[in-house]
Amino acid sequence: MTAAETAARFRPGDAVRVRFADPPGHIRTPWYIRGRAGVVERLCGAFGNPEELAYNRPGTPRQPLYRVRFRQNEIWPDYRGPAADTVDIEIYQHWLEPRDAR
Amino acid sequence: MRGHHDMGGLPAGAIERSEHDYAHWEKRVDALMVLLSAPERRLLRVDELRRQIEGLGPGAYDAMSYYERWIAAITRVLLERGVITADELGRKMEAVKAREARS
Amino acid sequence: MTAPDEPHAHDHPHEQAHAHPPPRPDTDDTLTYYKAMEVAVRELLIEKGVINADDVRRAMEAMDARSPAQGASIVARAWTDPAYKTRLLADPSAAIKELGIEPGVYKLVVLENTPSVHNLVVCTLCSCYPRGVLGLPPDWYKSRAYRSRAVREPRAVLREFGTEIPDQVEVRVHDSTADMRYLVLPERPAGSENLSESELAELVTRDSMIGVARARVPS
Numbered sequence: 001m002t003a004a005e006t007a008a009r010f011r012p013g014d015a016v017r018v019r020f021a022d023p024p025g026h027i028r029t030p031w032y033i034r035g036r037a038g039v040v041e042r043l044c045g046a047f048g049n050p051e052e053l054a055y056n057r058p059g060t061p062r063q064p065l066y067r068v069r070f071r072q073n074e075i076w077p078d079y080r081g082p083a084a085d086t087v088d089i090e091i092y093q094h095w096l097e098p099r100d101a102r
Numbered sequence: 103m104r105g106h107h108d109m110g111g112l113p114a115g116a117i118e119r120s121e122h123d124y125a126h127w128e129k130r131v132d133a134l135m136v137l138l139s140a141p142e143r144r145l146l147r148v149d150e151l152r153r154q155i156e157g158l159g160p161g162a163y164d165a166m167s168y169y170e171r172w173i174a175a176i177t178r179v180l181l182e183r184g185v186i187t188a189d190e191l192g193r194k195m196e197a198v199k200a201r202e203a204r205s
Numbered sequence: 206m207t208a209p210d211e212p213h214a215h216d217h218p219h220e221q222a223h224a225h226p227p228p229r230p231d232t233d234d235t236l237t238y239y240k241a242m243e244v245a246v247r248e249l250l251i252e253k254g255v256i257n258a259d260d261v262r263r264a265m266e267a268m269d270a271r272s273p274a275q276g277a278s279i280v281a282r283a284w285t286d287p288a289y290k291t292r293l294l295a296d297p298s299a300a301i302k303e304l305g306i307e308p309g310v311y312k313l314v315v316l317e318n319t320p321s322v323h324n325l326v327v328c329t330l331c332s333c334y335p336r337g338v339l340g341l342p343p344d345w346y347k348s349r350a351y352r353s354r355a356v357r358e359p360r361a362v363l364r365e366f367g368t369e370i371p372d373q374v375e376v377r378v379h380d381s382t383a384d385m386r387y388l389v390l391p392e393r394p395a396g397s398e399n400l401s402e403s404e405l406a407e408l409v410t411r412d413s414m415i416g417v418a419r420a421r422v423p424s
Contacts, residue, residue, distance in 0.1 A: 022103060026153035028382045030329050031104040032111035032356065045312075047384050053149035056183070065383050072378075076111065081360050084375040090383035110329030110380060114353040117365055121343045127240050132341070133264035134247060137256050145255065152331055168332070168347055170239040177246055186249050194245035202236045 005046045006093065008064040014040045015099035016068060018091060026054035029095045037099045038070035041088060049092065064093040106160040128169040134176055146179040154178045271340040273411035275306050276388055279315075279338060280414065281406035284393045290317075297388070301338065309337035311386045316379065316416075318392045323370045325363065325416035326389060327355035328381040335386040339411060346415065356380055366417040389413065391420040 010016060020035040028050050043066055048059030072085040079085070124132075138145040154175035155163070163171065180186045236244075250256050279301055283290040293300035297315045298308035313335060316324040328334065329352045334342040345351050355362050359376045363369070370376055379387050391413040397405060400423060412418035 026149060026156060027105070027108075028330060030110045030356075030380060030382060031108045032329075044383070044385060050149045050152075050383070053147050054153035056147060056150055059149075067385075069377075076357055079357075081358075081376060082372045085359070085377070086375060087356055087378040087380060089380045090385060092383070108330060109349060109353045110327075111357045112353040114350040117345050117350040117354070117362065118348060119345055119366075121345070124341060127243050129265050129268060130247060130261060131243055132268060133261050134243075134250075134256075136264050136268075137260055138250075143255070155331070164349075166239070168344075170237075173239050173243045173246070177242055180246065185253075185255065186246065190249060191242075191245055194249055195241045198241045198244045198248075199236060202241075 004060045005062040006064060008043055008046075009093060010040045010043070010064075010066060010096060012040050012042050016040055016066075016096045017099045017101065018068070019095050019097055021095075026051055029091055030089065032075065033070065033089055033091070034095075036070055036075055038068040038089075041067045041069045044090060047092075049094075065090055066093065066096065068096070105156055106163050107156045131169045131173045131176070135172060138176065138180075145183065145185055146176065150179045150182075151175045268336075268341065271336060271338070273339050273409075273414065274406070275301075275304075275340075276335070276338040276411070276414045277406040277409035278304055279306070279388070280390055280409045280420075281402045283390055284397075284405055285402050290390075293390075306338060311335075311337070311384055313338065313388060314385045315388050315390050316377075317390045318416075318419075320374070320392070322375045322377055323363075323416070324387075324389045325355060325359050325376060325378045326381060326387040327352060327378060329353070329356055330380075330382055333381040333386060335388050337386070338388055339414060343411070363417060366412065368418050389416040391416075391418075394420050394422045396423050 015037065016039070017037045018029060018033050018035060043064060046062035046064050049063050050059065052059040067088050068091050069086050069088050071083070072081060072087060073079045073083055075087065135146075135148075135151065137143065139148055151172065152175075155171050158166070158171060158174065166174065177186075177191065181188060181191070247256075247261065251258060279293065282304060283293050289300065289303070292303075293315055294317060297313040301308055301313065316326070318324055327346075332342060332347040334346060336342070351362065356378050359378050360370060363376070381387055391409065393405070394408060397408065400408075408421040408423060410418060410421060413420045
């Protein structure tokens with residue numbers, strides 16, 4: 001890790017929750033997943049923060065980006081498919097907290 | 103508040119499967135996006151374009167075609183960055199229209 | 206290489222399955238506000254020396270050279286060469302370079318369909334798509350209906366495309382929100398054991414590499 005990159009907090013298998021927040025601006029955390037809990041599937045690497053890049057700012061320190069896996073029947077109350085169905089979403093670290101943080 | 107572009111999970115109807123051939127002007131818009139965001143120019147970032155598209159407003163977002171949204175966004179970023187001015191763009195657009203009217 | 210105004214010539218039979226329709230000539234279209242904007246911006250940028258007309262033409266040609274045929278060749282190689290498939294899943298950018306395909310700026314991820322998992326790709330926030338290996342996306346991929354529903358009711362969406370996935374197979378949707386671009390590696394269809402690599406590539410449709418369909422079955 002260099003000063004231009006934030007250290008990774010999470011590892012594959014960690015139970016995480018997507019924070020709920022509602023700022024204006026360019027946000028790449030989809031609305032439907034905010035507040036939802038999932039499991040880290042992998043660390044994808046560290047990337048410039050798109051919320052800052054959207055204003056032509058450098059987006060540093062680069063943020064760890066995770067692929068997080070969610071159960072469909074835990075996201076949608078009316079999900080009718082099998083319990084094993086999942087959705088994988090790439091989420092930036094600053095939107096994640098440990099699932100049982102409270 | 104959910105952004106108008108942030109539509110995952112919203113109810114929607116059947117998926118329209120017919121596909122349109124990309125018109126030349128649409129491919130040119132795409133080419134502009136690729137050229138201007140290329141590392142050797144860095145005159146815009148895809149993230150800036152997305153922010154502009156998201157900021158068009160629900161009515162415009164829905165009424166405009168995909169590449170209309172892209173050219174609107176490219177133009178806004180170039181204006182913000184000072185690569186072009188509104189004055190020269192306005193004059194050039196009128197000149198383009200006049201040329202077309204004459205042909 | 207054809208000039209931008211000419212229809213494409215596809216003389217390679219392999220490409221027939223993936224030939225894109227020729228672009229509509231602009232002279233047929235009326236000059237709308239945004240078309241005038243495109244012409245104006247491009248001319249201004251050329252006058253300022255930011256780009257030149259050759260740059261635009263070459264960028265359009267590079268785009269035209271991309272089509273699902275690239276993706277299909279990757280899949281067919283993976284089906285016939287298990288060592289290649291291992292390399293492809295581990296480091297897709299390096300593996301596609303072996304086939305002469307340039308990876309591009311985004312990180313490619315290959316999702317393997319198996320008897321227990323069927324993958325489906327969507328970008329709910331915009332229209333991120335693996336253009337480097339599939340060319341430009343179809344209109345429906347960018348549509349409100351697909352972007353809204355694929356993540357919430359993937360099996361219903363698949364059914365609309367004529368694809369039924371049994372309950373014992375997990376449907377895994379990938380919402381492409383960041384810098385990764387996803388290519389589905391469909392399952393090799395039964396009855397294809399004796400086909401050549403180029404014949405196999407013919408079975409690999411664009412829709413099977415997005416995940417809304419399976420690869421075609423040999424006739």
